Structures are given as C-alpha cells and as structure tokens.
Amino acid sequence: SARLAGKTIVITGASSGIGKATAIEFARTSPDNLKLVLTARRIDTLKEIAAEIEAFAKGVKVLPVKLDVSRPEEVSGFVEGLPQEWRSVDVLVNNAGLVKGMAQAPDIKPEDIDIMFSTNVTGLINMTQAILPIFKKRPDGGAGDIINIGSIAGREPYQGGSIYCATKAAIRSFTDALRRELISTRIRIMEIDPGQVETEFSVVRFYGDAEKARKVYEGVQPLTPEDIAEVVVFAAGRRENVVLADTLVFPNHQAAATVMHRKP
Numbered sequence: 001s002a003r004l005a006g007k008t009i010v011i012t013g014a015s016s017g018i019g020k021a022t023a024i025e026f027a028r029t030s031p032d033n034l035k036l037v038l039t040a041r042r043i044d045t046l047k048e049i050a051a052e053i054e055a056f057a058k059g060v061k062v063l064p065v066k067l068d069v070s071r072p073e074e075v076s077g078f079v080e081g082l083p084q085e086w087r088s089v090d091v092l093v094n095n096a097g098l099v100k101g102m103a104q105a106p107d108i109k110p111e112d113i114d115i116m117f118s119t120n121v122t123g124l125i126n127m128t129q130a131i132l133p134i135f136k137k138r139p140d141g142g143a144g145d146i147i148n149i150g151s152i153a154g155r156e157p158y159q160g161g162s163i164y165c166a167t168k169a170a171i172r173s174f175t176d177a178l179r180r181e182l183i184s185t186r187i188r189i190m191e192i193d194p195g196q197v198e199t200e201f202s203v204v205r206f207y208g209d210a211e212k213a214r215k216v217y218e219g220v221q222p223l224t225p226e227d228i229a230e231v232v233v234f235a236a237g238r239r240e241n242v243v244l245a246d247t248l249v250f251p252n253h254q255a256a257a258t259v260m261h262r263k264p
C-alpha cells in the first residue's frame, strides 16, 4: 500500500513460514522506500531472503539481524544495535514462535515448557517493550503498529497442546491489555490468529521428523504462509484511524482448533 511508503518494519521469525512470507509481501506491495528489518536466529537464511527481496523490489532496503527473542539480553540491545537510519521503527510484527511436542501433563519436558514460554510469551513482551519507547516519542501520545501473531490455539485449548495453547492465550491477554493501556495514543495494537498453516511449524513440533509433520496436512488443504502474510500487510496498510484489532483466519476445511474435514 502507498500508505506504507517510507516506513520501517521489523519482523521477528522472518527466516521461515509466515514471517518470511510477510517480508516478501510487504516488499511486493509497498516498494517505495520501504525498510525491512528481518530478524531470527538463522542469520544465513535471513541473508538469502534479503538478497532475494532486494533483487525483485528495487525500492526496498533489507537489513538481516540475528536475534533470539528468547534471550532478554539480545532483545534489550536490539534497538541500539541498529544503524541510526533504521531505528525509527513504524511497524513491529511479533511473529517468532514455536511449538514442541504433543505431550500431556505430567509428561511434558521442562525444556519444552521453557522454550515455548520464553519465545512465544516473554520474547514477544520483551520485543514490544523494546519498540514502544520509539512509538511513544511521536506526537499525539505516540504512533506505530504492533501486529501480534496469535493462534486459534489461544482461543481454544486442545489435548496435547496445553503449553502452546497457554502461550497463545497469554499473547491474547497481553495484546488486549496493551490496546486498552494505549487508548490515548495513535498506536495500533492488532492480533492475527491463524488456523492451520503449512510451514516448518509441525516439523519443529515433532523435533525434525518430517514424515510425522507431513501427516498433519494429509487430506486437508491448509493455509499457505502467503495467505496470512496478505492479512498482516492489509492490517498495516489501513488508514491510520482503522484498527484491525482481532482477526481469526481458517482454511476452508477448518471450523475450530480440532474440527477439520479430511478427505479420505
């Protein structure tokens, strides 16, 4: 959108899936002086994505930055680590997140609990706190967009997903409270909750077992990461008085977290 011309956009978890697709979609649709800061742990992958984007979108500058959002010391140094001309962030897409396993209490591994909470919840909160001071310096109490990627799992807990679902429910509470806290500003707090999207999500869930991950999508037609990327970019591109506060997106075969129509 022309409304995004000249903006600086930070995306977490931009090395794969929804985050990567979102970076490409911003670049494809808003080529005028857009600055994209792409962050994740896999810096080599980010560099390849940056080169890919700069090759097709001539007006777009891309800065790949290695950032593990689960490490508070990396997040607190993130803004200061950016070159000066990249620090005036306008949009933060809090997308980095993961699920580990399908275990049920009392058999959930402590390290899986830790990584899900420290990434999905504390990481998202720390990123938000790192960026908000930039937004708050602007007139009218502040301006800027935060787009949090939640999940249907945050609205509807399911068996074998207790921790992941709890992290996504925490994101939902944090997001709703933040929107209330910032009501006197021009800062927009938005949440987008995907249903089933085919990405590396299930490969990560099953600790790298690609065959198990493939079975999750058997007989169904999941969303693509591009489907969610279109919604993220649409939300960011609305007129400044419009807040797409809360959006749930399903593929056509899905009606609830565990209600899926599978073709035999």
Ligand code: NDP
Pocket: 012, 013, 014, 015, 016, 017, 018, 019, 039, 040, 041, 042, 043, 067, 068, 069, 070, 071, 095, 096, 097, 098, 099, 119, 123, 149, 150, 151, 152, 193, 194, 195, 196, 197, 198, 199, 200, 201, 202, 204, 225
């Ligand atoms: P992917 O596994 O494809 O992508 C996840 C991204 O998060 C990767 O870029 C990964 O990068 C990054 N990431 C993971 N841990 C960290 C960390 N500690 N610090 C920084 N980045 C990190 O999955 P999706 O694209 O599906 O997931 C994106 C978001 O969408 C997640 O929040 C997920 O919960 C949510 N979601 C996914 C759904 C689905 O069905 N796929 C449905 C609903 C929501 P790297 O490994 O390089 O750090």
Ligand code: 8X3
Pocket: 150, 151, 152, 153, 161, 164, 194, 195, 196, 257
């Ligand atoms: C991912 C959706 O339902 O597979 O957030 O956990 S689900």
